[in-house]
Amino acid sequence: MNLRIPGPTPLPPEVMAAVGQQMINHRGPEFEAMLREVTEHLKTFFETQHDVLILTSSGTGGMEAAIVNTLSPGDRVLAVSIGAFGDRFAEIASAYGAEVTPLRFKLGHPADAEAVSKALREKGPFAAVLLTQNETSSGVTNPMERLCAAIHKASPETLILVDGISGLGAIRLRSDAWGCDVVVSASQKAWMAPPGLAMISFGPRAWAAYEKARMPRYYFDLGLARKYAQRGQTPTTPALPALYGLHVSLRQMAAEGLEAIVARHQRIGEYCRKKARALGLNLFAQEGYYSNTVTAITLPKGVDANRVMETLRTRYGIIVGAGKDPEVDMLRIGHMGYVSEADIDAVFDALGEIL
């Protein structure tokens, strides 16, 4: 199978072998060594010197942790959304009693820094801004450096909480340099590991907010997670197979290096887009904001996306992602982590035959 969805992503053979290892004691020295090494590597790719904590959950659980550990019911939040996952971040904040001001941009477009500044100045103050680094539902990467700078300028006190789930480890996010207070990712994306773990960075301003935050939390309490992390443990039993995988995949990533990995994703993203254009297919994202981890393409009028996906799967063994908007006949092609040009060729060779 050629798994070309935007997560879970395929495991390299060495990672797959690690995942299938026997269980160990999560309160023992072997686990402690693994957790410490994983955490150090994650800091490199999160581009932070602050805490990075590991939770057993999907990325959505990590988003919930970002919210409930920094905010109180009634806190005002500016939820910048460029698609389904931006909307989800806002829904989580609402579910926990934040007063959410949505700032939505048209699907396929990035967030506009000027519009975000304006909202902060005219509708603020806000306790936090919610941002999506890479919107998986539309194949758009936000201009994070510009957005963060605009937010800090317009409202220096406001926290920046970032969903970096489908971007981190493939698209740069200079968390500390750009002033991202909290950044979330998940093991099954560019990290080439199985699902089961969310990873979350938490900077000093986030910890200060934690002290005052009154949203209820227990399982996702990051204060507890930090306390356990200091002795090389997690508060409760973690998803060991995913951690085994992440341990090995991060070693591979560290050997390749952040800049080389980012360049590789840029190259494969461009390759995918070139292939799509060569078939006469439209890219859904606005030019200049193409994601290097997932490409959304719209199909020609009259072509049913579901039938195309079914044929790709049954006849070619290729699994792509469906569009999140039932109104648009869209396919989403994941190309994060363990993927080569040959994998992309296979997709477009098949699409060429089908269309």
Place this chain on the structure above:
Amino acid sequence: MNLRIPGPTPLPPEVMAAVGQQMINHRGPEFEAMLREVTEHLKTFFETQHDVLILTSSGTGGMEAAIVNTLSPGDRVLAVSIGAFGDRFAEIASAYGAEVTPLRFKLGHPADAEAVSKALREKGPFAAVLLTQNETSSGVTNPMERLCAAIHKASPETLILVDGISGLGAIRLRSDAWGCDVVVSASQKAWMAPPGLAMISFGPRAWAAYEKARMPRYYFDLGLARKYAQRGQTPTTPALPALYGLHVSLRQMAAEGLEAIVARHQRIGEYCRKKARALGLNLFAQEGYYSNTVTAITLPKGVDANRVMETLRTRYGIIVGAGKDPEVDMLRIGHMGYVSEADIDAVFDALGEIL
């Protein structure tokens, strides 16, 4: 290594092989078939005809789901605790704003049905009672049939929420017959699968409570989980390796059968206790309430539990659990799931040499 902690438990070879399989699409037909089969098997072992839902989290996340999906802030809850995990259940309810009345029994003892009845009659009404089926920290199994009957008699409207994490799949809990509204377990216990998944049964009275429950929730929202389960999916990306493992281990368990599995755990529990007594070691649990999944033994005066554990690990490759109470020099020996008499022999042969 002879992993004799009360979870994670060792994986049988067939399960381990399944865990290390390549990733699949969690929105595809292969996943749907797996999830449906796993769910059906779980219903057999949860002894329920109602919903059983699968969450990506540790067992503690499942306990949180039990609370937040049935209760509202200010609801009165009777938290029956016989140890650390009963206390944890109460802490979660408190964290989400329930008004918790603790009813603690001495460590090593089960809950007394008469005392529970009395608390319900004299301090009630309560929206829910929290119960632990099997207290991992003391090696005690509660008399669940008696407790449930007493609760239903004293207060028919009160929901019964059960932490069955370390008991289910090894010790019977007739959820429907005894009227347990919500029961939680976790994949890394008697299920012989890796950590990463919590499983939770939710009966009709729990769903009725869900409609009125106002505790905040998003990641652990069981209404969303049920909606996705109906189409063979989970709301967010699940811990696939743990699910692959559970899929295979449940087939093995179904082939062996519930009653045979329970009898096997009874046999191995008795074997472990006999071996402990033969070495002159004291069982921590009150007689008649011994757990068949974990045995807590107290060491002779002057023997340091930490040193014994360290020697077991480094010289014999045996990992046992530490006591949860720093005042008591205790070892906890897990014998749930994939364990044989020979594994128990190894522990006591080593202990005999050390002591």
